[in-house]
Amino acid sequence: MTKQTKKVPKRIAQTVLNSLKGGVVPRIGLPYVTVGRKNEIQALLHDVDIISEGGASFRFVVGRYGSGKSFLMQTIRNYVMNSGFIVVDADLSPERRLQGSKGQGLATYRELISNLSTKTKPEGGALNLILDRWISSVQSKAASDSGLTPGDPRLTAIVDQNIYTVTSSVSELVYGFEFAKLLSSYYHAYVNADDELKAKVIRWFRGEYALKREAKKDLDINIIITDDNWYEYLKLFAAFFRLAGYSGMLIMIDELVNIYKIPNSITRQYNYEKLLTMYNDTLQGKAKYLGIIMGTTPQAIEDKRRGVYSYEALRSRLAEGKFSKPGARDLLAPVIKLEPLTAEEMLILCEKLAIMHADLYSYEKKMTDDNLATFIRIEYERIGADLNITPREIIRDFIEVLDILYQNPNLSIETIFNSDEFSYAKSEAVSNKVADNFSEFTI
Structure with a gap:
């Protein structure tokens, strides 16, 4: 069986285990628990x-x-x-x-x-950061290539030209003229430390202008992002981001x-x-x-x-x-x-989670290979499990077992596996899954 050799930082382990137990996918730590696929x-x-x-x-x-x-x-x-x-x-x-x-x-x-x-802002809300870094990188490159110092009018002219090169490339696309004009407005607001204008441009990029006349007044733009054209602006962003590095x-x-x-x-x-x-x-x-x-x-x-x-x-x-x-x-x-994960793949995943759980709470791992095999066998032997059981349900139950064993050190693994409550919970999970599948067809 594959062993997890790299110790998981406790902050990441806590997030991974809590997320998986709650039935959601964690945004960090996935390489530690990726199996199959x-x-x-x-x-x-x-x-x-x-x-x-x-x-x-x-x-x-x-x-x-x-x-x-x-x-x-x-x-x-x-x-x-x-x-x-x-x-x-x-x-x-x-x-x-x-x-x-x-x-x-x-x-x-x-x-x-x-x-x-x-990568540096994985939680979202990175638009301001990207625009500011783009302008800063253009300025830095222009200074490096020309040997001029910040504040030199000749450097400003070079930066202006480089910014124009990007905006003119974008302006050739559908809705690109207005998009390029807004990029230029943001650049000048950045240079002039005009935070109010920067905020207005960002507001437009976020699709928060409801009226064309309001956008015209604030930004001298005759168009806004709507239900009909929003996808076109995502294509523009893709083109701009490439030009921005x-x-x-x-x-x-x-x-x-x-x-x-x-x-x-x-x-x-x-x-x-x-x-x-x-x-x-x-x-x-x-x-x-x-x-x-x-x-x-x-x-x-x-x-x-x-x-x-x-x-x-x-x-x-x-x-x-x-x-x-x-x-x-x-x-x-x-x-x-997606093909279902095999029992062998689920066994490897549960082993990774058992090691992660033991490291997080600083105890000696008690879950043996035989215990893991027994758990997986019980899961897959339930009536209807071949068609209805999913990794989410297995993982959620397994983490719950680990939590119970940790909080009740005198309780044996075999006692949990053989309990009526464990059997009832699993049967109920399979029944609920059948009901969920039926409801999808009868909406």
Whole structure:
């Protein structure tokens, strides 16, 4: 069995264990608990290489609730940030869609920009930092190349020209003229220490102007970001970030199932139409230095009545070919279907968690290899577990067992495993999972 040799810092261990026990994916510490998904990760990282060379990609990561979609997406997120990428991410909801008559598309854009992250600011809110660093780096490079000192009018002229080179490149794109004008306004506000103007530009970039006349008054711009055009500005950001020295931009949108759940068929179709536009852009070369990954469930993709496949233009592009099957999936296709983690992989993961837990609370690990094997066997032998049990449920239960054993040192592992409560809890979890799956089909 693979042993975890590198000790996990307690701050990270606490976050990882608390997050996993709560059923959510931690934003830090994932390399310590990543198991399996090697082929899927390699496929997505191949896309990253293409993006950094000026290409674009679009992938759907498809799996049942708790199967590891968000875990995989978070793993890729951390990797690309360490490789010099900008990442924006958001979960869809009834209030956040790709398109909507009440600002739901704009709400998604605002969430994405709010969560804009870099390696040095992984928690989001990095837009100001990126713009300031861009201007500072242009100034530093100009001073280094020219040998001139700050304050020299000749250096200012060189910096102005370099800034203009970037903004003029962006201005050639759709909506690029206004975007470039705002970048120039931000630069001059930075140079003149005009914090009020900087704040107004950032407010515009965040999609917070509701009226064109207000933007005209504050920034001399005749356009604002809306439900209809927000995606175009993400393409502009991708182009600008590359010019500002980053490798590219990755958009990560999870919970696409919320479009599947929209009761109105016309509204769903409008959202799928937006999805088609984004998909076509990446494959036809209309977007550069841009990757898009969307997470969803099998039903939300394959249901021909209300899922993505209900939109024929998407179904014909995304439907799996006749030769792909479980155990031999085409991971170069637009849709990546997650295979369940094997019992052996779950065993390795639980061992990592047991070591992490013992190190965090400073006790000698009591969970033996036999104990781990027994736990996994119990989990997988439940009625319906082969179809319904997920890594999320197994991990959550395992951490709870570790917590109970730590707080009750006189309690034996065998006592917990053989208890009626443990059996009842597992049976209930499987029953609830069946109910959840049924509810997805009957919304």
